Amino acid sequence: MKLAVFSAKPYDKVYLTQAAELAPDTGSNIEIIYHEFVLSSETVSLAAGASAVCVFVNDTLTEDVLTSLHSLGVRAILLRCAGYNNVDLKTASQLGLFVANVPAYSPEAVAEFAVALVQTLNRNTHRAYNRVREANFALDGLLGRTLHGKTVGIIGTGKIGVAFARIMQGFGCELLAHDPFPNPEFKKYGEYTTLENLLSRADVVSLHCPLLPPTRHIINESTLGMMKKNAMLVNTSRGGLIDTKAVIAALKKQQLGGLALDVYEHESAFFYNDHSGTIIEDDDLMRLTTFHNVLVCGHQAFFTEEALGEIAGATIRNLTDFVHGRECQNSLVQLTKEQGAAPITRGRSDTIPIRI
Ligand code: NAI
Numbered sequence: 001m002k003l004a005v006f007s008a009k010p011y012d013k014v015y016l017t018q019a020a021e022l023a024p025d026t027g028s029n030i031e032i033i034y035h036e037f038v039l040s041s042e043t044v045s046l047a048a049g050a051s052a053v054c055v056f057v058n059d060t061l062t063e064d065v066l067t068s069l070h071s072l073g074v075r076a077i078l079l080r081c082a083g084y085n086n087v088d089l090k091t092a093s094q095l096g097l098f099v100a101n102v103p104a105y106s107p108e109a110v111a112e113f114a115v116a117l118v119q120t121l122n123r124n125t126h127r128a129y130n131r132v133r134e135a136n137f138a139l140d141g142l143l144g145r146t147l148h149g150k151t152v153g154i155i156g157t158g159k160i161g162v163a164f165a166r167i168m169q170g171f172g173c174e175l176l177a178h179d180p181f182p183n184p185e186f187k188k189y190g191e192y193t194t195l196e197n198l199l200s201r202a203d204v205v206s207l208h209c210p211l212l213p214p215t216r217h218i219i220n221e222s223t224l225g226m227m228k229k230n231a232m233l234v235n236t237s238r239g240g241l242i243d244t245k246a247v248i249a250a251l252k253k254q255q256l257g258g259l260a261l262d263v264y265e266h267e268s269a270f271f272y273n274d275h276s277g278t279i280i281e282d283d284d285l286m287r288l289t290t291f292h293n294v295l296v297c298g299h300q301a302f303f304t305e306e307a308l309g310e311i312a313g314a315t316i317r318n319l320t321d322f323v324h325g326r327e328c329q330n331s332l333v334q335l336t337k338e339q340g341a342a343p344i345t346r347g348r349s350d351t352i353p354i355r356i
Pocket of ligand 1: 082104110155156159160161179180181182208210214237238263300301303
């Protein structure tokens with residue numbers, strides 16, 4: 001079994017190699033080929049000889065790429081992430097490709113990072129760090145707001161949204177949520193409401209829903225207009241949830257009080273690589289980095305030792321389920337018996353994935 005891993009970083013190599021060695025029923029039978037570049041129509045030919053590919057958030061698996069993979073003999077797509085908006089699941093299903101993700105790996109890792117963004121942006125610790133290194137101990141410009149008693153709005157109350165709610169409740173915040181599929185777990189922490197009501201009341205709005213056609217640009221000129229003046233918006237989910245130009249306009253008008261992003265609409269051209277010696281041509285990204293009340297990180301919310309271990313372990317388990325024709329809890333496409341797949345049973349949050 002040859003597995004071609006795309007967008008492979010040094011840490012991916014460490015954790016995936018270790019997980020493959022530890023896999024009880026395939027072990028050394030998995031030969032892993034690591035490619036540092038993304039999977040796209042330009043690079044797909046490098047999957048030749050592999051039966052499975054392993055991809056990450058910025059690899060693009062369009063109809064063309066999937067068709068090429070299939071004709072090269074690839075039969076399994078392993079996403080080493082939770083989101084799967086970058087995979088054309090309909091085409092994958094038609095081609096009979098096995099596709100599995102890692103739906104739950106330390107949701108706390110992402111939730112904790114969202115809290116870190118809120119805290120950093122609110123209390124300006126990033127600016128304080130730089131000032132103090134230059135012996136500037138002035139407090140002007142570092143004024144924050146006490147979170148205790150503030151209202152936090154959570155859009156999407158799956159695993160990460162609920163983990164975020166649990167932490168924010170500890171801060172003494174009032175919690176509101178919007179989700180078309182309410183999660184009984186959230187009801188311990190706060191109340192569900194409409195998107196409009198949430199936006200008009202929340203001091204902090206945090207996005208934790210997946211990127212799907214109905215959620216693309218869920219934050220746009222109209223919904224930004226509904227937000228409480230001076231509120232903070234946090235996105236650790238997917239860049240496409242926010243209309244970047246609309247958010248820049250809201251920041252310029254001083255309608256939006258702060259923006260913390262771990263993800264960016266057009267991140268695939270930049271994130272996970274060092275562009276410090278090149279000219280960045282994305283004017284929206286560059287504009288965002290000039291606001292004093294905007295914090296941009298490079299899609300690192302998942303990046304903890306625990307999460308990397310869990311991601312690698314689950315990815316290799318998905319692969320071994322495929323190899324042995326076993327039922328795979330993390331399958332994203334329903335294949336027929338003739339297509340070589342075991343039946344799929346999914347949990348609560350997986351009532352939605354086939355919305356393509
Ligand atoms: P999940 O599947 O457990 O929860 C997603 C929730 O969003 C569900 O409750 C669903 O009903 C809800 N939802 C769907 N449509 C909605 C809508 N229109 N409005 C409001 N809610 C809606 O997913 P999980 O594990 O909590 O992850 C959430 C997202 O976080 C993922 O889709 C992924 O894009 C992102 N993520 C980001 C990471 C990072 O490193 N920045 C790492 C892992 C995930």
